[in-house]
Amino acid sequence: MTAQQSRTADADSETDAILSVQDLRKSFGGITAVDGVSFEIEPGSITGLIGPNGAGKSTTFNLISGAYTPDSGTIVFDGTDITGYRPDRVATRGLVRSFQIARELPEMSVLENVMLAPQHQLGETLYRSVLPGFRSGVETQERELRERAWETLEFFEIDHLATENAGNLSGGQRKLLEMARVLMTDPEMILLDEPLAGVNPTLEQKLIERLHELKADGYTFLFVEHDMDIVMNNCDPIIVMHQGQKLAEGAPETIKEDDRVLEAYLGGEVEQ
Ligand SMILES: Nc1ncnc2c1ncn2[C@@H]1O[C@H](COP(=O)(O)OP(=O)(O)O)[C@@H](O)[C@H]1O
Ligand SMILES: [Mg+2]
Structure with missing residues (x-):
């Protein structure tokens, strides 16, 4: 050319x-x-x-x-x-x-790892949304984050592993978790x-x-x-x-x- x-x-x-x-x-x-x-x-x-x-x-x-x-x-x-x-x-x-x-936290559940992904990737902006809420706004945010996390786990067909510690997943399951965490950052x-x-x-x-x-x-x-x-x-x-x-x-x-x-x-x- x-x-x-x-x-x-x-x-x-x-x-x-x-x-x-x-x-x-x-x-x-x-x-x-x-x-x-x-x-x-x-x-x-x-x-x-x-x-x-x-x-x-x-x-x-x-x-x-x-x-x-x-x-x-x-x-x-x-x-x-x-x-x-x-x-x-x-x-x-x-x-x-x-x-x-940021790598998944092996001692935390799959669901928690997915919910924390935006904070890890994007900084503190969404951090408060995963803290126990004192105000209803924070509680709503946490509920929405949790719902999105579940949907994302279902999409990658790892929702049955939600309560499992991330450290117990197989190599392949960890790749699916990784993709789920990436998607959570929008x-x-x-x-x-x-x-x-x-x-x-x-x-x-x-x-x-x-x-x-x-x-x-x-x-x-x-x-x-x-x-x-x-x-x-x-x-x-x-x-x-x-x-x-x-x-x-x-x-x-x-x-x-x-x-x-x-x-x-x-x-x-x-x-x-
Ligand atoms: N941080 C680094 N320090 C020194 N050399 C590096 C570094 N990263 C990559 N290289 C060198 O740059 C070249 C390209 O590497 P890399 O981008 O990893 O290739 P690929 O991913 O296609 O295998 C290689 O010669 C590698 O040794
Ligand atoms: Mg390479």
Whole structure:
């Protein structure tokens, strides 16, 4: 693609992108982990972010979620330049990275963990709503929070575990709890970094079905996953990173047939 075409494409999608990353760079000492990456994410998509180990995927997530500050480049979410925002401020805007939010408290019940998630992710704003209320307003808030927590547990089919200590859940059940906690923070877009690692096939299927339902409801996902079948069957479009750069971007069928992508995964030389 020529620079002219690239600019035109950017201009076309600029109006409806929910997330726009432009020329993002981040180095650690001598290693350039992210080397001038640009992409745009359409609202309501499950966009895959793939690439061999060390390609820069997690660093890209850390930059978007505010865990790292970029050396240069810009991150615009929902029309707001969030470059350099701290993670809690990014989350308050509606862009939440799962599997990085405060870990569940193993000694507390599943229900309590879900009810506390907004406080953990978003700061003190909702804290009072989970304290025993002295005023009726606080009691109403707590009841609403509790109802939403139950609905969210039912959605992920872990409501039968509500009174169980979170520490007793299986690895897969904890992933479902994690997703439930993310949803309680009321996000618009969710960054998923290998959410299916260690999840058994039954729960994996359940989680993927939930992702598609949430997508249909208008949620947006950026999804790092190493299982190529899962990516090809569930993500569209797919962005491929290699050595800190964006190597390719497109529909699964296109990415599947891209020789450069194949070479990158096989560790071969890649023509720039
Ligand atoms: N905090 C860090 N300090 C030093 N080097 C890092 C750090 N984070 C990532 N890197 C390096 O940046 C490169 C990209 O890593 P990463 O983003 O984790 O890739 P991926 O998630 O695609 O496997 C790697 O060479 C990695 O060693
Ligand atoms: Mg990684």
